[in-house]
Amino acid sequence: MDRNTLLRLEEFIPVLQKTIGKRRFLHSLGAMHYAAALADKHGEDRVRAAVAGVLHDCGRLPEIEQVKAEAERRCLDLPAEDHPHPKVWHAFLSAHMAEIAYGISDQAILHAIRYHSTGEVNATPLDKIIYLADYLEPTRSFEGLKELRLLAEQDLDAAFREALAHKLRHVQSMGRMLHPRSLRALAWAGGTLG
Numbered sequence: 001m002d003r004n005t006l007l008r009l010e011e012f013i014p015v016l017q018k019t020i021g022k023r024r025f026l027h028s029l030g031a032m033h034y035a036a037a038l039a040d041k042h043g044e045d046r047v048r049a050a051v052a053g054v055l056h057d058c059g060r061l062p063e064i065e066q067v068k069a070e071a072e073r074r075c076l077d078l079p080a081e082d083h084p085h086p087k088v089w090h091a092f093l094s095a096h097m098a099e100i101a102y103g104i105s106d107q108a109i110l111h112a113i114r115y116h117s118t119g120e121v122n123a124t125p126l127d128k129i130i131y132l133a134d135y136l137e138p139t140r141s142f143e144g145l146k147e148l149r150l151l152a153e154q155d156l157d158a159a160f161r162e163a164l165a166h167k168l169r170h171v172q173s174m175g176r177m178l179h180p181r182s183l184r185a186l187a188w189a190g191g192t193l194g
Contacts, residue, residue: 020060082179
């Protein structure tokens with residue numbers, strides 16, 4: 001990651017704030033700082049993590065219908081398995097917008113943004129950091145959060161696995177199904193599916 005990208009990070013912030021609204025913007029700033037901290041802890045590139053963290057929700061428009069319309073306008077072809085899970089649609093749109101609107105060409109950053117909502121099989125350390133930063137950043141609040149944060153500081157792989165398992169339990173408690181990509185990621189990470 002070069003110095004120019006770091007300098008452009010300052011340009012992203014005002015545009016992003018206008019695009020996604022105050023609450024989502026605060027979440028994105030939290031994810032940016034938490035991703036950078038996790039990158040430092042685990043020997044990964046801090047700037048790359050910060051950029052992916054701040055832009056991970058740049059396509060998360062206020063309404064699902066807006067996300068769908070914007071994806072269609074941009075001719076994005078969402079994977080068929082995403083169709084029944086509208087809450088993850090913004091991830092592919094965010095990766096596209098990070099590339100086109102914010103000028104990010106680093107494929108590792110774009111990949112981490114694309115899969116930040118679900119995780120993925122063969123997740124890279126950056127992928128895991130952005131998944132965890134989205135889930136554990138400072139504005140979040142849920143039972144077990146403190147323990148997950150401590151685990152994320154110590155063991156990125158174990159934290160990724162446990163965050164996926166935590167999300168599975170939460171979704172199941174609401175009578176819903178976890179995204180198939182998340183289930184595959186959990187199995188790949190060595191977690192149990194039940």
